[in-house]
Amino acid sequence: MGDSVSPTGVDVAIVGAGPIGLCFAKALSRRGISAMLIDRQPRGAMSDPGNDGREIALTRASRDILEALDVWPRVPDAERAPMRAARVFDGESLFAMQIAPGAASDDPLACLVPNRVIRRAAYQAATATDSVGAEILWRDGREIERHETTDAGVELRLGDGESVRAELLVAADGRFSATRRSMGTPAHTFQHGQHMLVCRMQHEEPHDQSAWEWFGHGQTLALLPVSEFCSSVVLTLPPAEMEALMALSEGDFNADITRRFAHRLGPMTRAAEPHRYPLASVYAERFVGPRQALIGDAAVGMHPVTAHGFNLGLQGLWRLVSLIGEARSAGQPIASRDLLKRYQREQRLATGPLFAATMAIVGLYTDDRPPARLLRKAVLRAGSAAWPVRRLIAGHLMRAGGDR
Ligand SMILES: Cc1cc2nc3c(=O)[nH]c(=O)nc-3n(C[C@H](O)[C@H](O)[C@H](O)COP(=O)(O)OP(=O)(O)OC[C@H]3O[C@@H](n4cnc5c(N)ncnc54)[C@H](O)[C@@H]3O)c2cc1C
Numbered sequence: 001m002g003d004s005v006s007p008t009g010v011d012v013a014i015v016g017a018g019p020i021g022l023c024f025a026k027a028l029s030r031r032g033i034s035a036m037l038i039d040r041q042p043r044g045a046m047s048d049p050g051n052d053g054r055e056i057a058l059t060r061a062s063r064d065i066l067e068a069l070d071v072w073p074r075v076p077d078a079e080r081a082p083m084r085a086a087r088v089f090d091g092e093s094l095f096a097m098q099i100a101p102g103a104a105s106d107d108p109l110a111c112l113v114p115n116r117v118i119r120r121a122a123y124q125a126a127t128a129t130d131s132v133g134a135e136i137l138w139r140d141g142r143e144i145e146r147h148e149t150t151d152a153g154v155e156l157r158l159g160d161g162e163s164v165r166a167e168l169l170v171a172a173d174g175r176f177s178a179t180r181r182s183m184g185t186p187a188h189t190f191q192h193g194q195h196m197l198v199c200r201m202q203h204e205e206p207h208d209q210s211a212w213e214w215f216g217h218g219q220t221l222a223l224l225p226v227s228e229f230c231s232s233v234v235l236t237l238p239p240a241e242m243e244a245l246m247a248l249s250e251g252d253f254n255a256d257i258t259r260r261f262a263h264r265l266g267p268m269t270r271a272a273e274p275h276r277y278p279l280a281s282v283y284a285e286r287f288v289g290p291r292q293a294l295i296g297d298a299a300v301g302m303h304p305v306t307a308h309g310f311n312l313g314l315q316g317l318w319r320l321v322s323l324i325g326e327a328r329s330a331g332q333p334i335a336s337r338d339l340l341k342r343y344q345r346e347q348r349l350a351t352g353p354l355f356a357a358t359m360a361i362v363g364l365y366t367d368d369r370p371p372a373r374l375l376r377k378a379v380l381r382a383g384s385a386a387w388p389v390r391r392l393i394a395g396h397l398m399r400a401g402g403d404r
Helices: 019-030 043-047 060-068 115-127 178-182 239-246 250-260 309-329 337-366 370-385 387-398
Strands: 008-015 035-039 055-058 081-083 085-090 096-099 110-114 136-140 144-149 154-158 163-171 187-203 210-215 220-227 230-237 268-270 275-284 292-294
Touching: 008 019, 019 035, 019 115, 019 136, 019 309, 043 115, 043 136, 055 060, 055 115, 055 220, 055 309, 060 309, 081 220, 110 115, 110 220, 144 178, 163 178, 187 239, 187 250, 230 239, 230 250, 239 275, 250 268, 275 337, 292 337, 309 337
Parallel strands: 008 035, 008 163, 035 136, 085 210, 163 292
Antiparallel strands: 055 110, 081 110, 085 096, 144 154, 154 163, 187 230, 187 268, 187 275, 210 220, 220 230
16 A cells, blocks of 8 residues: 555454454454454443443353353343243234243243443453453554455555554444445345334333244334343334334333233333334345455344344354464464355355345234235244244254354
8 A cells, every 4th residue: 555654464454343343353362363453433432332222132152152252251140131931922812932942951042131231241351361362453433444455465544544464354344334345245235114122111010031022013022031020122113103102202102112012011111211223134245255254244234033143243253263263273374265265155054044034034024914914823823833943943042152
């Protein structure tokens, strides 16, 4: 890039210090590989992230990876809510498909942790002094202005003029990734035309530590168990209806949510500010390019209905970091074409079927025409009768991770 000042050198430059970028940097550091984290947010927003209303249902495999990265021990016990089972209802029917671990297992199906707490714990782990770790360089409040790939490496120019040379550039800047665009990587983007509201609510009746997914007509409701008398409500509505709901006074909002849940948990009252997300799913056409890779939502931005975005992102970064670590130990280049292709192949296999299944579920459950209603009743009954189907889903949630 024609600069007289010599560039800062680093093994891997990561754009995006969200939960995935932070965990990836920590995982690289643990393998003795230096990383630079570039994020447009200031450090204060990373060390003490604001509440975004998201409760992340962590699978067994994700908890294992977070444990290996020293993130899980930094999640206080009081912030871990076990989810023992999941029930799926259709319309007014009280019939539910239940997904639960086998009777022999004490382990919950998943563990709910607020996204804010995961981000904070990941930041603390990434900044902790680690005797075995390589250095993590921080470039907060900054973005990439441009980048160029050569045979020797990737050259980056940051917004403040700093030049950086890396072996590999990794985009971890979320589902609308500007880095992915600047890499020239197209992505399949699906706008669902729906908004999702998330909000913690207190209720008078206890829940049984089960998550409810409830496909009513014209709306989708979910309830995630936070503590005995508190749940996170997740409601999906068309934008105009969501607008009207958000404009209600707190009392009317409480009454509206109580009615939507058909008083099953008694009167419900708001315990935190509601947050709203326009729903879009994204699947990148390629996860890699010359000396480039996509991880987390920048590669696969899942619809939250199946609660897998972060879980899949963790698996992906673990895959990539394991390949990079093996290459470095063997004295091989860490950004070779073969290595990146292998990451892409494995991560597409792990995410493609679940992405397609999630899109099918979203399509089926947001379609209120009579044939779709009949079909979903049949699907629920088939799923409920076929214990292998339930075992498969429960097995996916509970499978141990960190297997490389
Ligand atoms: C309501 C809701 C509920 C969810 N529930 C679950 C769940 O139960 N289970 C689950 O597994 N997943 C869940 N998810 C998905 C999960 O939250 C995401 O998969 C996860 O946050 C992705 O992390 P990320 O680090 O890839 O991206 P992000 O969290 O989007 O972080 C991206 C980072 O990049 C930075 N950035 C962006 N652009 C730039 C730029 N141009 N330059 C520099 N920095 C930039 C941002 O500041 C940010 O720090 C849910 C999502 C939603 C919306």
